[in-house]
Amino acid sequence: QAVVTQEPSLTVSPGGTVTLTCASSTGAVTGGQYPYWFQQKPGQAPKTLIYDTNKKHSWTPARFSGSLLGGKAALTLSGAQPEDEAEYHCFLSYNGGGQVFGGGTKLTVL
């Protein structure tokens, strides 16, 4: 089974920009893996922010964007707010219908 790797933790200053990445052990992440990004705050269920690499739900703040960057899926937060402090999980699809989560990135806004 593939392993999906994210930065364990990152820190961003309020108003700053940060990019979280999501790598696959099988090689470059492609759009055909329909990368998802989920935000999870302590004690809550995850919330879907980004799907199909860069598409947003109606509740996704405009400051979040998704992309493919250097063979990885990426989530960029531009203009970080204190309420963005959370764990962020990426999720990739693989041939045969299997799907795998990354280990999560704990984002601190400080």
Next chain:
Amino acid sequence: QVQLVQSGAEVKKPGASVKVSCKASGYSFSTYAMHWVRQAPGQRLEWMGWIHVGNGNTKYSQKFQGRVTITRDTSASTAYMELISLRSEDTAVYYCVSYKALAAWGQGTLVTVSS
């Protein structure tokens, strides 16, 4: 509004099985796949498998193959996840996830496996 409501917390002994339900409302249940995801304390999210609600086809993670069964009852708009041969490492919060682009998550069901 779109909602997934899961059954309540469970405490099980090692070797037992558990069946968690997930009732959908606010959308056409048969249109979207239903995924099951779990999160052990302090651990990453783990995808367990999914069911094509329309035709009942399933796909399971290799890790859980043989121990997990996902089913659905379209007349009740409810999906189920059964996990057998429970061990302490299966202690986790279990989530159902569905709707457009996985927009809807259940509230989670804590399953505790302890002797």
